[in-house]
Amino acid sequence: MSTWDARRQGEAGPRNQPADAAAQFRNLCRSSPWKWQSLRFEYVDRPAPGTGNPGSAGTAADTGTDNPDPGNTVRAWLRRPGALRLESAAGVVLHSTTGINDSKDGFYVSSTRKSWLLPPQLVTPVFDDGGLVRRRPEAAYGEPCFGNGRFAAALDPVELAGNAPVPIEFPNLNAVELGPVTAVDHQGRPALETVAIPNAAYRPSDPGAPLCRPGRNLIRIDVGTGVCVSSRSLENEWKDLGHWLRILAVDEYMLDDLFLAESMNLTDVRRHISWDISRGV
Numbered sequence: 001m002s003t004w005d006a007r008r009q010g011e012a013g014p015r016n017q018p019a020d021a022a023a024q025f026r027n028l029c030r031s032s033p034w035k036w037q038s039l040r041f042e043y044v045d046r047p048a049p050g051t052g053n054p055g056s057a058g059t060a061a062d063t064g065t066d067n068p069d070p071g072n073t074v075r076a077w078l079r080r081p082g083a084l085r086l087e088s089a090a091g092v093v094l095h096s097t098t099g100i101n102d103s104k105d106g107f108y109v110s111s112t113r114k115s116w117l118l119p120p121q122l123v124t125p126v127f128d129d130g131g132l133v134r135r136r137p138e139a140a141y142g143e144p145c146f147g148n149g150r151f152a153a154a155l156d157p158v159e160l161a162g163n164a165p166v167p168i169e170f171p172n173l174n175a176v177e178l179g180p181v182t183a184v185d186h187q188g189r190p191a192l193e194t195v196a197i198p199n200a201a202y203r204p205s206d207p208g209a210p211l212c213r214p215g216r217n218l219i220r221i222d223v224g225t226g227v228c229v230s231s232r233s234l235e236n237e238w239k240d241l242g243h244w245l246r247i248l249a250v251d252e253y254m255l256d257d258l259f260l261a262e263s264m265n266l267t268d269v270r271r272h273i274s275w276d277i278s279r280g281v
Helices: 021-029 059-063 106-111 149-155
Strands: 038-046 074-079 083-087 093-096 133-135 176-178 182-186 189-198 217-222 228-233 242-250
Touching (some): 021 189, 021 217, 149 228, 149 242
Antiparallel strands (some): 038 074, 176 189, 182 189, 189 217, 228 242
16 A cells, blocks of 8 residues: 555654645645545534524534534444445444455456556555645545445545645635634544635535535544544535544454445454363363
8 A cells, every 4th residue: 555654754844844734734635545444433414414404503513523413423334445334323234335345347347447447545646745645646536425425525535625736826726715724633633624615616526415515614634544524514504514523443453244234254353262172081
């Protein structure tokens, strides 16, 4: 997997930092595919579907830090590429990937050029001096989706930055305009927060469920993973629409059994296996 040399992550000095905070924020939004392989998290669309007027969201939704709707929280286990398990707050399985080990036949691999693209973890992007991705290469991007496209976009929020920096002569070509970027804490993890306003160049992966709605949006990106952990519209028309995400574990070992409809009865090697030996008489 193409990653930044971990030995350099702790180096200090101006040469290791992007030119400005906005560039750092955008580079972080491009970095998710190279920062993690598996993720365990909680996810909430806010306000939850069927809760009525978006403007009537509760106090928790207004803070941007607490879970806005614990009763509608979805628990997720995701392993790249394409393996996803979802459970309700009550522990009911909502979705479990099937066919994660299926092979692709000859017709599929020869039908289009896109089918020959490598996963992003197998190609090398252009990193900045701080280890974030400045320019993304062509690759087979895409995260598992559930409910709407915002779920997948939050896991890889490149739609907020684009694949590469825009020419300095045309700043309006940026996907979104960024306000002051501040370092915050999100559920015990460091994050970068800013108010983002989409430009005409903004192209969300799902137009019906974008990370940024028209006008001002409060956006929060997890520093360690590049995942968008919170999005919330600040405009009255879309008041509090967005999502909330809490990361529970990163790069945790996950068995295939977790994602299959029928168990393969594989052994979880993390657990101690007792060996009972019968004694002869």
